[in-house]
Amino acid sequence: MSLDDAVYRLLKKRVGDAQITRNPEDRVCYSYDAAPGQSFMPDAVVFPESEAQVADIMRLAWEKRIPVIPRGSGSGMTGGAVPVQGGLVMAMTRMNRILDIDTDNFIASVEPGVIVADLHTAVENKGLFYPPDPASSAVCTIGGNVGECAGGPRAVKYGVTRDYVLGLGAVMPNGDIIHTGVCTAKGVAGYDLTRLIVGSEGTLAIVTRITLRLLPKPAYVATMAVCFDDMGKAARTVSGIMRRAVIPRCVEYLDEASLALVRNQLQSDLPEQTRALLILELDGDETLVKSQTEQIRAFCLQSGALDIRMASDPVQAAAIWQARKALSPTLYQIASQKLNEDIVVPISKIPDMVSHIQTLQQESGLTIVSFGHAGDGNIHCNIMYDKTDAAQVKQAHNAVDKLFAATLALGGTITGEHGVGLTKKGYLSWEIGEKEQAIMKQIKAVFDPRQILNPGKIFS
Numbered sequence: 001m002s003l004d005d006a007v008y009r010l011l012k013k014r015v016g017d018a019q020i021t022r023n024p025e026d027r028v029c030y031s032y033d034a035a036p037g038q039s040f041m042p043d044a045v046v047f048p049e050s051e052a053q054v055a056d057i058m059r060l061a062w063e064k065r066i067p068v069i070p071r072g073s074g075s076g077m078t079g080g081a082v083p084v085q086g087g088l089v090m091a092m093t094r095m096n097r098i099l100d101i102d103t104d105n106f107i108a109s110v111e112p113g114v115i116v117a118d119l120h121t122a123v124e125n126k127g128l129f130y131p132p133d134p135a136s137s138a139v140c141t142i143g144g145n146v147g148e149c150a151g152g153p154r155a156v157k158y159g160v161t162r163d164y165v166l167g168l169g170a171v172m173p174n175g176d177i178i179h180t181g182v183c184t185a186k187g188v189a190g191y192d193l194t195r196l197i198v199g200s201e202g203t204l205a206i207v208t209r210i211t212l213r214l215l216p217k218p219a220y221v222a223t224m225a226v227c228f229d230d231m232g233k234a235a236r237t238v239s240g241i242m243r244r245a246v247i248p249r250c251v252e253y254l255d256e257a258s259l260a261l262v263r264n265q266l267q268s269d270l271p272e273q274t275r276a277l278l279i280l281e282l283d284g285d286e287t288l289v290k291s292q293t294e295q296i297r298a299f300c301l302q303s304g305a306l307d308i309r310m311a312s313d314p315v316q317a318a319a320i321w322q323a324r325k326a327l328s329p330t331l332y333q334i335a336s337q338k339l340n341e342d343i344v345v346p347i348s349k350i351p352d353m354v355s356h357i358q359t360l361q362q363e364s365g366l367t368i369v370s371f372g373h374a375g376d377g378n379i380h381c382n383i384m385y386d387k388t389d390a391a392q393v394k395q396a397h398n399a400v401d402k403l404f405a406a407t408l409a410l411g412g413t414i415t416g417e418h419g420v421g422l423t424k425k426g427y428l429s430w431e432i433g434e435k436e437q438a439i440m441k442q443i444k445a446v447f448d449p450r451q452i453l454n455p456g457k458i459f460s
Helices: 005-015 023-032 051-064 117-124 142-148 195-199 232-243 258-264 284-301 315-325 325-335 347-364 390-409 424-429 433-445
Strands: 044-046 068-071 086-091 098-102 106-109 165-171 178-181 204-215 220-228 250-254 276-284 306-308 339-343 368-372 378-385
Touching: 005 044, 005 051, 023 086, 023 325, 051 068, 051 086, 051 165, 051 204, 051 315, 068 142, 068 195, 068 204, 068 315, 086 433, 098 117, 106 117, 117 142, 165 195, 165 368, 165 433, 178 195, 204 232, 220 232, 220 284, 232 250, 232 276, 232 284, 232 347, 250 258, 258 276, 258 315, 258 325, 258 368, 284 306, 325 339, 325 378, 325 424, 339 390, 347 368, 347 378, 378 390, 390 424
Parallel strands: 044 086, 068 086
Antiparallel strands: 098 106, 106 204, 165 178, 165 204, 220 276, 220 306, 250 276, 250 368, 339 378, 368 378
């Protein structure tokens, strides 16, 4: 059923005039996310302020069979928040309270609309630490991170979002409120519904409350930039670092095209022949970190590093990371459009993947910019093209086909952080077999038999 005048009036009664809109100029802002070329107008946008309101909205949507698309800040890269069948976009940004930070038990309780960077600041002010740190942390919400199982640079040492979600409050498509998981360090009673919902891209339930595991804030952090004259050397160095007893909390890499975009922001004059850069970060006890840093420095120099620049203070370290996080939006200086893929390969296969990407660039004639979380094999591969040039559009999509084929041949996966959403659903069968997909579809049917929650995504 469409969201007609009668249904819209019912929704307004449940949430109030200020929390719902169907003005065209408002709706267009919620017709797209960060995925290129994906735009579909919702029939209306609603802004719930409580779990009770979410449940009330879903009961009506269930009764009227109206598609509902949960949404955070819209920073997702695969069209996961795009209303492909119209319906109601449920923007969770008003549910943005940090409900509790329990310093005794290392737990935080938050609503889904909390900005991730604000969570980082709040817990660190209390001497605690929430490790997941996606590049969009200044704007993305924790609810969106839960939906996509976001990662970030620190994942190499600390893991991804699902490793810190202890429990959830959530609303089912029929309006039922459920609570999953625990508030303790351990808990194995029943099936793990929490980890099932994390990473489900808003297709199973709408998350309304999140219980997060925290860690003590590291006492000391050392940040260094390691320069190489060849991307292959940098890739091989990553593999070597990860085989050593020292595990950095971050191992990022930037290729030559990436460096050209952000070199001026690094606040350091890199050697002229620099063609690749590793950003390494270690944390923990100061004495131990300094010792480990020297080990890493020595290994990088043995591996052919041109130079190693240590951040002298937190300001300089922040500048390095600001340059890294600014990469994605600055890519449009190269071309009008990009296909941003977040492939992952085994760490030992990073040099092979780098070689494949370089070959792919030569074959396609397109600029391909790669950077990312080399410490866990997660490479952000950006295929740049002119969206007004039909030949380049075709070449770009062919390049994605070849990229994914090479990734899977190396034992990797087509997505490490961004999810499947809309843009990768056509490739899901390349990685997931028919029997496995059938099980996933059965799970979807148990949660959402009327198929109203974020329809048209992943495999639906």
